[in-house]
Amino acid sequence: FDAGTKRILETNPAFRRILGYTAEELERMTTVYDLVPDDPRSIDHNVERTLEQGHVLVGERQYRRKDGSSVELEVSGSVICYRGREVVCAVVRDITERKRAEEALRESEERFRTIFEQTAVGISIADPNRRLLETNPAYQEMVGYSEEELYGKPIAEFSHPDDVPVDTELNNELLADNLDRYQREKRYIRKDGESVWVRPTISVVRDAEDEPQFLIGVVENITERKRVENALKESEQRFRQLFEQSVEALIVHDEEGKIVDCNEETCRSLGYTREELLAMSVRDIATGLLSEEEKREREKRGGTLWQRIAAGEPDTPAVVHFGEHKCKDGTTFPIEVRVGGVDYSGKRMILASVRDITKRKTLEEQLAHRAFHDSLTDLPNRHLFMDRLRHALARADRRAGKVAVLFVDLDNFKLVNDSLGHEAGDRLLVAVAERLRGCLRPGDTAARLGGDEFTILLEGVDIRDATQVASRIAEALRAPFDLEERQIFTSASIGIVLNTTNQDEPGNLLRNADLALYQAKGSGKAGYAIFDPGMSTHALKHLELGNDLRQALERDEFKVYYQPKVLLDTGKIIGVEALVRWEHPERGLLLPSDFVPIAEETGLILHLGQRVLEKACRQARAWQEQCPGGPPRLMCVNLSARQFQHPDLARDIARVLRETGLDPCSLCLEITESAVMKDVQSTITTLQELKGLSVKFAIDDFGTGYSSLSYLKRFPVGFLKIDRSFIDGLEKDPEDTVLVSGIITLAHTLGMRVIAEGVETAEQLARLREMECDIAQGNYFSEPVSGRPATTFLVNDLRW
Ligand code: C2E
Ligand code: MG
Ligand code: MG
Numbered sequence: 001f002d003a004g005t006k007r008i009l010e011t012n013p014a015f016r017r018i019l020g021y022t023a024e025e026l027e028r029m030t031t032v033y034d035l036v037p038d039d040p041r042s043i044d045h046n047v048e049r050t051l052e053q054g055h056v057l058v059g060e061r062q063y064r065r066k067d068g069s070s071v072e073l074e075v076s077g078s079v080i081c082y083r084g085r086e087v088v089c090a091v092v093r094d095i096t097e098r099k100r101a102e103e104a105l106r107e108s109e110e111r112f113r114t115i116f117e118q119t120a121v122g123i124s125i126a127d128p129n130r131r132l133l134e135t136n137p138a139y140q141e142m143v144g145y146s147e148e149e150l151y152g153k154p155i156a157e158f159s160h161p162d163d164v165p166v167d168t169e170l171n172n173e174l175l176a177d178n179l180d181r182y183q184r185e186k187r188y189i190r191k192d193g194e195s196v197w198v199r200p201t202i203s204v205v206r207d208a209e210d211e212p213q214f215l216i217g218v219v220e221n222i223t224e225r226k227r228v229e230n231a232l233k234e235s236e237q238r239f240r241q242l243f244e245q246s247v248e249a250l251i252v253h254d255e256e257g258k259i260v261d262c263n264e265e266t267c268r269s270l271g272y273t274r275e276e277l278l279a280m281s282v283r284d285i286a287t288g289l290l291s292e293e294e295k296r297e298r299e300k301r302g303g304t305l306w307q308r309i310a311a312g313e314p315d316t317p318a319v320v321h322f323g324e325h326k327c328k329d330g331t332t333f334p335i336e337v338r339v340g341g342v343d344y345s346g347k348r349m350i351l352a353s354v355r356d357i358t359k360r361k362t363l364e365e366q367l368a369h370r371a372f373h374d375s376l377t378d379l380p381n382r383h384l385f386m387d388r389l390r391h392a393l394a395r396a397d398r399r400a401g402k403v404a405v406l407f408v409d410l411d412n413f414k415l416v417n418d419s420l421g422h423e424a425g426d427r428l429l430v431a432v433a434e435r436l437r438g439c440l441r442p443g444d445t446a447a448r449l450g451g452d453e454f455t456i457l458l459e460g461v462d463i464r465d466a467t468q469v470a471s472r473i474a475e476a477l478r479a480p481f482d483l484e485e486r487q488i489f490t491s492a493s494i495g496i497v498l499n500t501t502n503q504d505e506p507g508n509l510l511r512n513a514d515l516a517l518y519q520a521k522g523s524g525k526a527g528y529a530i531f532d533p534g535m536s537t538h539a540l541k542h543l544e545l546g547n548d549l550r551q552a553l554e555r556d557e558f559k560v561y562y563q564p565k566v567l568l569d570t571g572k573i574i575g576v577e578a579l580v581r582w583e584h585p586e587r588g589l590l591l592p593s594d595f596v597p598i599a600e601e602t603g604l605i606l607h608l609g610q611r612v613l614e615k616a617c618r619q620a621r622a623w624q625e626q627c628p629g630g631p632p633r634l635m636c637v638n639l640s641a642r643q644f645q646h647p648d649l650a651r652d653i654a655r656v657l658r659e660t661g662l663d664p665c666s667l668c669l670e671i672t673e674s675a676v677m678k679d680v681q682s683t684i685t686t687l688q689e690l691k692g693l694s695v696k697f698a699i700d701d702f703g704t705g706y707s708s709l710s711y712l713k714r715f716p717v718g719f720l721k722i723d724r725s726f727i728d729g730l731e732k733d734p735e736d737t738v739l740v741s742g743i744i745t746l747a748h749t750l751g752m753r754v755i756a757e758g759v760e761t762a763e764q765l766a767r768l769r770e771m772e773c774d775i776a777q778g779n780y781f782s783e784p785v786s787g788r789p790a791t792t793f794l795v796n797d798l799r800w
């Protein structure tokens with residue numbers, strides 16, 4: 001352009017491309033000022049300086065493009081002579097890109113600084129010998145040293161000694177260019193001595209000659225993660241250990257039942273390998289756990305088990321059910337399963353603990369058999385007979401015939417027993433039972449009530465059928481019995497009764513058969529008699545006895561006797577059982593079997609029981625006062641079924657406790673197994689109610705009533721008294737020994753203490769000790785005695 005007028009004279013294509021004008025447009029422009037609208041004067045200034053100094057001047061400047069945008073140009077101008085005049089020749093170069101790059105670099109450096117200063121990740125820059133040159137605040141905080149302290153410090157100096165060798169090795173690899181970078185987990189020792197787990201990522205920066213210049217470390221603090229990891233690992237190990245060592249089969253499965261884990265015991269009990277089980281569902285191995293009805297019932301109550309488990313209720317209550325496990329070989333065994341929720345590998349799962357209850361079931365079956373059968377002849381006992389009679393009466397239908405009860409009694413059994421001994425007597429009874437069975441049709445029942453008393457139940461018969469059976473029996477029993485070398489002849493008398501309606505009381509029917517039997521005996525032995533209502537003196541007798549009892553209560557003829565219970569561990573008396581006696585002015589001392597059944601029938605038992613309870617509690621209180629600071633002893637009092645069912649029971653007991661001042665913890669109520677099992681639900685309610693008074697409970701005569709053992713758990717009962725008949729069998733009957741031992745084990749697993757009743761010999765006691773029975777009671781220690789001698793043995797027990 002012209003140095004004077006600043007008119008553009010000539011441009012090259014590159015110039016025009018940069019600024020977006022055509023040559024004509026540029027030549028038409030008045031001056032170059034139009035190209036630098038922001039700063040036109042500076043052109044004058046530069047032109048002057050160029051003219052003055054005569055050499056090239058370089059500068060950077062903003063130009064305006066034709067489209068209005070600006071562009072950064074580097075300009076070098078020189079003054080030359082062109083066609084006879086002085087012109088300025090400006091050479092321009094587009095430096096927009098360079099400018100932008102410079103700006104970006106500045107920004108990036110700033111950004112890096114910010115990150116460096118503010119990030120929570122530690123950053124270090126070290127020389128190739130791993131001496132620190134620069135560290136950021138996060139790094140300084142992590143190791144507890146200040147920036148100054150760290151400057152020049154070798155990293156190895158505050159690394160855990162165990163980690164240094166590997167550090168050195170990796171570093172050499174890095175410097176030798178065998179590695180781009182490395183990352184590892186290691187420990188720093190902080191200035192305060194604590195160690196921190198870190199994860200540095202180290203890379204190398206090289207110069208133009210490819211020589212290592214710096215080591216850049218990005219260091220993450222992973223102490224917390226490590227701590228959680230370790231805690232998790234430990235808890236997992238613990239879980240694993242418990243899981244594997246459990247004697248129960250433990251199975252973890254998902255909602256669908258797919259097995260995701262199981263322990264060794266599961267494999268062992270089912271005969272599958274772990275791999276096999278992990279490919280199976282619980283449905284493949286368990287059956288009969290929940291009926292559809294139970295499932296619906298449960299869902300109605302609180303949603304499905306799974307819903308509750310999935311909702312993660314903190315401790316989803318363990319739900320128990322019963323069923324069977326199927327083994328690989330096709331066999332099955334009964335199980336008790338407890339299921340609850342568990343977090344497993346981050347998912348909500350079900351943990352099922354499965355207990356093999358074969359033993360319990362077997363015991364239950366044996367006990368059930370025992371409860372319903374006579375152990376000598378294996379015939380049904382009174383219990384089962386009455387049960388069958390009740391059912392027979394309930395379904396008796398006039399058209400289908402009547403129900404008959406035959407009461408059979410051997411005529412000379414006492415003689416055999418007395419002259420030939422018990423054993424011969426027992427063998428005879430077994431043989432009689434055998435013949436009775438032979439006389440009956442399949443649906444009929446022969447039972448042994450006790451001693452030489454047998455009963456027969458016939459259904460769908462008339463009087464002719466019944467008498468025919470009676471003669472057949474009489475005939476069969478007349479044939480001689482071969483007992484060892486001896487032949488024994490016996491005969492039987494038989495009483496027969498038929499029902500009149502299906503409202504007949506089973507007890508009445510049996511009593512009437514008994515009356516008929518006496519009739520038969522009276523009219524010469526070896527015959528039978530049919531009951532007729534004229535024989536019934538029963539009701540009358542009943543009334544008389546009832547009156548007697550009432551009078552006896554008024555005259556206070558009932559006394560309480562006490563029998564000690566001995567703790568086998570220490571030999572000390574831990575309590576006594578109160579047993580009622582009737583000191584009858586004429587008949588002498590009467591035992592409960594002589595009057596308790598009548599008292600129960602007449603309802604007088606409520607009154608009598610109350611009286612016994614009062615006396616016993618008062619006596620217990622008196623003993624406690626006599627030996628202050630003495631050992632706490634239990635006063636055990638029997639409750640009859642009728643008392644137990646009475647709605648006022650809890651109130652009455654509370655009143656007696658209040659009146660006598662006895663601490664409720666010292667009172668233990670004995671309730672027979674059959675009373676307890678009569679109505680399980682109401683038993684639980686009653687026991688809970690009484691539990692509120694803090695009194696204790698024992699299940700009496702255990703083994704004689706039919707218990708579902710699984711129920712026992714649901715009763716808040718502390719003691720289980722094994723019936724005398726089992727203790728009696730300890731030396732004689734191996735089966736009884738097994739049963740007693742089974743009952744003791746079971747009671748212990750249910751958290752109950754076991755009392756053996758009727759211990760008579762040192763041998764029985766020794767066996768019971770071996771079986772870890774807790775407490776024993778029986779004539780071996782002392783017969784039941786009245787209050788005064790009882791005081792003596794209690795005081796002696798203290799001295800000893
Ligand atoms: P139980 O509660 O099972 O009492 C144990 C029975 O076994 C007592 O019979 C006791 O004298 C007897 N006994 C204790 N040790 C031996 C022994 O070594 N050998 C033998 N053969 N027997 C032994 P007891 O006193 O005749 O009582 C019989 C049942 O009458 C009691 O059985 C209990 O069920 C009931 N009973 C006793 N007193 C009361 C009472 O006050 N109220 C109620 N409702 N029932 C009572
Ligand atoms: Mg008792
Ligand atoms: Mg008992």
